[in-house]
Amino acid sequence: MTAERTGALAPGATIGILGGGQLGRMLAVAAAQLGFSTHVFCPDPDSPAFDVSAHYTVAPYDDPRALEAFAADVDVVTYEFENIAVDAAELLAATCPVRPGPRALEVAQDRLNEKSFLTGAGVPVGPYAAIDDLDGLKAALQHLKTPAILKTRRFGYDGKGQVRIDDANDAEAAYAAIARAPAVLEAFVPFSREVSVIAVRGANGETAVYDVPENVHRNHILHTSTVPANLALATRQKAAEIAATIVRELDYIGVIGVELFVIETGGGELLLVNEIAPRVHNSGHWTRDACVCSQFENHIRAIAGWPLGSVSRHSDAVMTNLIGEEAEDWQALAGENNCCVTLYGKREIRPGRKMGHVTRLQPLTKAPC
Amino acid sequence: MTAERTGALAPGATIGILGGGQLGRMLAVAAAQLGFSTHVFCPDPDSPAFDVSAHYTVAPYDDPRALEAFAADVDVVTYEFENIAVDAAELLAATCPVRPGPRALEVAQDRLNEKSFLTGAGVPVGPYAAIDDLDGLKAALQHLKTPAILKTRRFGYDGKGQVRIDDANDAEAAYAAIARAPAVLEAFVPFSREVSVIAVRGANGETAVYDVPENVHRNHILHTSTVPANLALATRQKAAEIAATIVRELDYIGVIGVELFVIETGGGELLLVNEIAPRVHNSGHWTRDACVCSQFENHIRAIAGWPLGSVSRHSDAVMTNLIGEEAEDWQALAGENNCCVTLYGKREIRPGRKMGHVTRLQPLTKAPC
Numbered sequence: 001m002t003a004e005r006t007g008a009l010a011p012g013a014t015i016g017i018l019g020g021g022q023l024g025r026m027l028a029v030a031a032a033q034l035g036f037s038t039h040v041f042c043p044d045p046d047s048p049a050f051d052v053s054a055h056y057t058v059a060p061y062d063d064p065r066a067l068e069a070f071a072a073d074v075d076v077v078t079y080e081f082e083n084i085a086v087d088a089a090e091l092l093a094a095t096c097p098v099r100p101g102p103r104a105l106e107v108a109q110d111r112l113n114e115k116s117f118l119t120g121a122g123v124p125v126g127p128y129a130a131i132d133d134l135d136g137l138k139a140a141l142q143h144l145k146t147p148a149i150l151k152t153r154r155f156g157y158d159g160k161g162q163v164r165i166d167d168a169n170d171a172e173a174a175y176a177a178i179a180r181a182p183a184v185l186e187a188f189v190p191f192s193r194e195v196s197v198i199a200v201r202g203a204n205g206e207t208a209v210y211d212v213p214e215n216v217h218r219n220h221i222l223h224t225s226t227v228p229a230n231l232a233l234a235t236r237q238k239a240a241e242i243a244a245t246i247v248r249e250l251d252y253i254g255v256i257g258v259e260l261f262v263i264e265t266g267g268g269e270l271l272l273v274n275e276i277a278p279r280v281h282n283s284g285h286w287t288r289d290a291c292v293c294s295q296f297e298n299h300i301r302a303i304a305g306w307p308l309g310s311v312s313r314h315s316d317a318v319m320t321n322l323i324g325e326e327a328e329d330w331q332a333l334a335g336e337n338n339c340c341v342t343l344y345g346k347r348e349i350r351p352g353r354k355m356g357h358v359t360r361l362q363p364l365t366k367a368p369c
Numbered sequence: 370m371t372a373e374r375t376g377a378l379a380p381g382a383t384i385g386i387l388g389g390g391q392l393g394r395m396l397a398v399a400a401a402q403l404g405f406s407t408h409v410f411c412p413d414p415d416s417p418a419f420d421v422s423a424h425y426t427v428a429p430y431d432d433p434r435a436l437e438a439f440a441a442d443v444d445v446v447t448y449e450f451e452n453i454a455v456d457a458a459e460l461l462a463a464t465c466p467v468r469p470g471p472r473a474l475e476v477a478q479d480r481l482n483e484k485s486f487l488t489g490a491g492v493p494v495g496p497y498a499a500i501d502d503l504d505g506l507k508a509a510l511q512h513l514k515t516p517a518i519l520k521t522r523r524f525g526y527d528g529k530g531q532v533r534i535d536d537a538n539d540a541e542a543a544y545a546a547i548a549r550a551p552a553v554l555e556a557f558v559p560f561s562r563e564v565s566v567i568a569v570r571g572a573n574g575e576t577a578v579y580d581v582p583e584n585v586h587r588n589h590i591l592h593t594s595t596v597p598a599n600l601a602l603a604t605r606q607k608a609a610e611i612a613a614t615i616v617r618e619l620d621y622i623g624v625i626g627v628e629l630f631v632i633e634t635g636g637g638e639l640l641l642v643n644e645i646a647p648r649v650h651n652s653g654h655w656t657r658d659a660c661v662c663s664q665f666e667n668h669i670r671a672i673a674g675w676p677l678g679s680v681s682r683h684s685d686a687v688m689t690n691l692i693g694e695e696a697e698d699w700q701a702l703a704g705e706n707n708c709c710v711t712l713y714g715k716r717e718i719r720p721g722r723k724m725g726h727v728t729r730l731q732p733l734t735k736a737p738c
Contacts, residue, residue, distance in 0.1 A: 011699055011712045029398055032421045035699070035712025035725065051423035052401045289661075292707050292730055307704035314683045314730070330380055330404070335676035338661050343380045343404025356404065361661055361683070 007203065008305040009075050011035030014054075015300060016074030016096070018061065020047025022344040022354060023080035023280050026288070028053045030296035036304070041070050048345040049080075061088055071095035078254065078303045082108040082278050083155060099203075099253040099303040104278040107250065110153045111184045111275070118273055121249040123242055126261070126272045127187035134175050137185060141168040144187040150174050152181040160220075189272060191261035195229050198284035199243035200255045200298040203305040207247055208298070209240040210291065210311045213319075215259075215283050221352065225283040225319040227290065228365070231262065235269040246276060255299040257281025282321065282354075289340040289359040290317035316362040327355035338362070376572065377674040378444050380404030383423075384669060385443030385465070387430065389416025391713040391723060392449035392649050395657070397422045399665035405673070410439050417714040418449075430457055440464035447623060447672045451477040451647050452524060468572075468622040468672040473647040476619065479522045480553045480644070487642055490618040492611055495630070495641045496556035503544050506554060510537040513556040519543050521550040529589075558641060560630035564598050567653035568612035569624045569667040572674040576616055577667070578609040579660065579680045582688070584628075584652050590721065594652040594688040596659065597734070600631065604638040615645060624668040626650025651690065651723075658709040658728035659686035685731040696724035707731070 009015075015031040017024045020042030028038040028049050039055040040047065050056040055073065059066030067088055071077065077098045082105060089105055092098050107117045118125050129140035131150065141148060146168055152161035163177045165185075175183075194217065198210040214229035215222055229236065243258045257277040263270040280295045288294035293301075293309025301308055322329070327349060333341050336358075343356035378384075384400045386393045389411030397407040397418050408424040409416065419425040424442065428435030436457055440446065446467045451474060458474055461467050476486045487494050498509035500519065510517060515537055521530035532546045534554075544552075563586065567579040583598035584591055598605065612627045626646040632639040649664045657663035662670075662678025670677055691698070696718060703710050705727075712725035 008700060011696075011714070012716060025401075029401065029421065032394075032398065032714060033711050034703075035714050037420060037714065051406060052398065052421045054420035292658075292709060301703065306700070309703070309709075310707050312707065314732070327380075331377060331675070334403075334670065334678070338679050338681065340661060340678075342402050345380070345401060345404050345406065347381060363683070 009036070012037065013075040013304070014039055014073060015304065016041065016070055016077040016092075017049065017053070017080060018042075018077065018084055019080035020044060020049035020053075020056070021080055022048055022346075022356075024049035025052055025344060026285075026296045026342075027078070027080060027280065027299060030294060031300045034297065034300060034304070034306075036300065039070065039074050041066070046347055051345055061085065064091060067091050068095070076303050078299070080279055097303075100256070100278045101251070101253065104250050104252055104256075108276055108278045111151055112153050112182075114276060115184065117249070118246070118276075121245055123245055124270075124272050126189040126274075129185045131175075131183040131185050134172060134180075137171050137175055137183075138168070140185045141165065141171055144185060147188040149186045149188065150178060150183055151186060152178050152183050154182070189261050190263060191272070192264045193229075193262040194274070195231065195239060195260050195262055195271075196225070196281065196283040197239045197243040197258045197260065198255060198281055198287065198295050199240070199247055199258065200295070200302050200308055200311070201247040201252045202302045202308050203253050205248075206308055207244050208308050208311045209243050210284060210287055210295065211313050212236045212239050213283050213286065218323075219352070221323060221354075222282045222321055223323075224321075225286055225317075227286060227313065227317050232269055235262070235271065238271055242271065242273060246273075250278075252278070254278070254302045255280045255284070255295045257283060259283075282357075283319075285342070285357050286317040286319040286359045287311070288342075290315045290361060314364070316365055318360045320358050320360070321354055322356040322358065324351045324353055324355065325349055330356075333358050336360070378405070381406065382444040382673070383408055383442060384673065385410065385439055385446040386418065386422075386449060387411075387446065387453055388449035389413060389418035389422075389425070390449055391417055391715075391725075393418035394421055394713060395654075395663075395665045395711075396447070396449060396649065396668060399663060400669045403666065403669060403673070403675075405669065408439065408443050410435070415716055420714055430454065433460060436460050437464065445672050447668065449648055466672075469625070469647045470620070470622065473619050473621055473625075477645055477647045480520055481522050481551075483645060484553065486618070487615070487645075490614055492614055493639075493641050495558040495643075498554045500544075500552040500554050503541060503549075506540050506544055506552075507537070509554045510534065510540055513554060516557040518555045518557065519547060519552055520555060521547050521552050523551070558630050559632060560641070561633045562598075562631040563643070564600065564608060564629050564631055564640075565594070565650065565652040566608045566612040566627045566629065567624060567650055567656065567664050568609070568616055568627065569664070569671050569677055569680070570616040570621045571671045571677050572622050574617075575677055576613050577677050577680045578612050579653060579656055579664065580682050581605045581608050582652050582655065587692075588721070590692060590723075591651045591690055592692075593690075594655055594686075596655060596682065596686050601638055604631070604640065607640055611640065611642060615642075619647075621647070623647070623671045624649045624653070624664045626652060628652075651726075652688075654711070654726050655686040655688035655728045656680070657711075658688075659684045659730060683733070685734055687729045689727050689729070690723055691725040691727065693720045693722055693724065694718055699725075702727050705729070
């Protein structure tokens with residue numbers, strides 16, 4: 001099947017996916033449903049995504065020969081996590097398109113780059129300071145006050161690489177706790193709720209934004225995402241505008257997750273961006289059960305140069321992650337009415353490990369914005 | 370993860386699927402989404418289902434050693450087509466459960482068995498006669514009149530193995546056209562429309578029936594399935610009752626497709642069963658896009674001993690098959706609003722070949738029955 005010079009990848013082309021976890025797995029399934037072949041690259045021989053992928057490579061992410069062979073076998077490369085070394089991304093990009101592109105990786109891999117980018121784009125973020133040494137941390141604590149959160153610039157996720165500082169005298173211990181890594185100190189933001197925006201931008205700039213979910217975390221791990229969020233319509237629209245600004249400024253291709261804090265003020269709801277994830281996002285998993293086209297399919301459509309699918313929502317939804325042994329409840333969950341069960345095929349249950357999720361559907365209570 | 374003695378297969382178990390076409394492919398995806406591993410058995414090395422399956426075997430369906438090895442590797446066997454030799458099914462069943470069971474195969478593989486079974490179960494079918502020789506055919510034509518349809522008892526699908534007889538003098542030519550195979554002569558049924566019922570029965574007898582689609586064929590191949598069908602509520606309920614009777618009488622486990630003719634009479638709509646398919650069915654493909662739980666997932670749930678998922682419908686839907694080069698329209702279809710595109714990953718377009726399907730969704734126009 002031919003693409004008639006639009007640059008779209010024809011069915012039968014091969015989508016390369018870096019990372020073989022549950023996000024890679026759900027991307028591989030979405031790609032297959034559009035008629036694509038898939039090739040998953042992951043160091044873990046037990047990767048869940050391998051089970052639904054036509055081809056796979058088991059190799060470290062910094063193995064140049066394996067990366068070259070992978071790039072030669074696929075028509076586009078995407079990834080399920082943002083900590084791809086820029087070297088690896090450049091090596092791949094020499095052979096085939098890498099989407100989202102290197103700019104998104106540079107920004108999202110480093111909290112300081114991320115905050116600078118967002119500020120530069122006119123997107124609201126909370127007060128913060130770059131931390132390069134203990135003296136800098138002490139000075140920043142004077143300025144931003146306590147409580148504050150010290151976060152490593154790189155390699156943080158699900159609460160890893162961060163420590164809360166309640167007393168400025170704890171600066172040294174806190175800095176030791178993050179191994180004196182380059183960091184960002186974030187002022188405590190008195191947010192009432194957390195929400196996110198899942199947006200997608202196509203290769204031609206077309207952009208679509210899913211309805212905003214409200215997210216609840218437990219132990220720094222996402223617990224539930226609920227749509228519709230209990231937000232003013234203007235706030236939901238503002239969140240969508242923020243996401244649209246971010247993807248436009250990054251010249252982004254694919255799905256992005258933007259996490260936001262909601263602060264109640266006398267004048268209404270104020271939004272601050274917490275962080276961005278240049279990939280499909282846990283808080284968008286409900287889209288597969290509650291929308292015409294899921295975040296997974298829309299990511300594949302975008303990176304393949306296809307038109308975007310409809311993000312419209314046909315149901316209200318509450319997505320709940322199954323963490324660790326919560327996945328043992330599969331029988332009861334499978335017996336619940338209107339409960340969509342997804343399990344990731346991970347062979348071993350471990351505390352804190354994302355094993356699956358459920359989406360509980362209800363008829364629409366109001367028209368999505 | 371354990372099944373706590375309910376007999377349900379735990380996530381991580383392996384589902385064996387005979388047949389690697391699009392139905393096997395969509396079953397494998399559904400199984401993976403519930404956390405199962407899959408093993409697809411098919412003679413064709415280019416089988417579309419292999420691309421989304423953890424394991425596969427390329428071997429003929431009558432290769433006993435390959436079948437034995439397959440049975441030893443899986444926890445349950447199911448199939449995407451009903452022409453499994455009974456010998457093969459019995460060989461597999463000696464090692465692990467085969468679902469749906471052998472009774473469903475015996476009935477569905479042979480049009481005469483099927484009609485005898487349906488009649489015995491009190492399910493309405495059109496007038497028919499068993500044909501074993503030319504004299505029998507001539508006698509049956511006297512009785513059933515022309516036009517009539519002569520169909521081989523075995524191996525018919527998508528209009529293959531059947532011939533229409535408009536004149537009793539053509540009996541000999543018609544019989545030659547089906548290679549003088551054991552056959553059934555069916556009286557012409559003056560139906561106005563064709564509908565189907567997709568039903569599912571769990572291992573514990575729990576039964577659920579999807580809303581009835583109206584089906585339109587072109588060149589003996591399904592063209593569209595539309596829900597809701599334009600049928601009286603009582604007729605839809607009657608169709609559901611017929612399907613429930615069939616699965617109960619067969620002690621069936623899994624999804625079944627029941628094709629029916631609708632005849633308009635002075636007293637209302639009359640239903641006659643045309644044929645049954647002991648598997649997921651093309652006229653149920655819209656369930657993946659328009660229902661909480663698809664026919665594919667419900668088939669896997671049933672054969673794995675899980676509770677059934679909700680068959681409720683959140684959208685109106687029109688499913689259209691993409692036959693042969695119709696799949697070349699993928700770009701335009703992907704750009705249509707509220708149009709869910711599924712392509713089967715078949716490497717070669719051939720006339721009459723099912724390459725994919727689309728489901729066009731609309732908000733519910735009335736509550737499903």
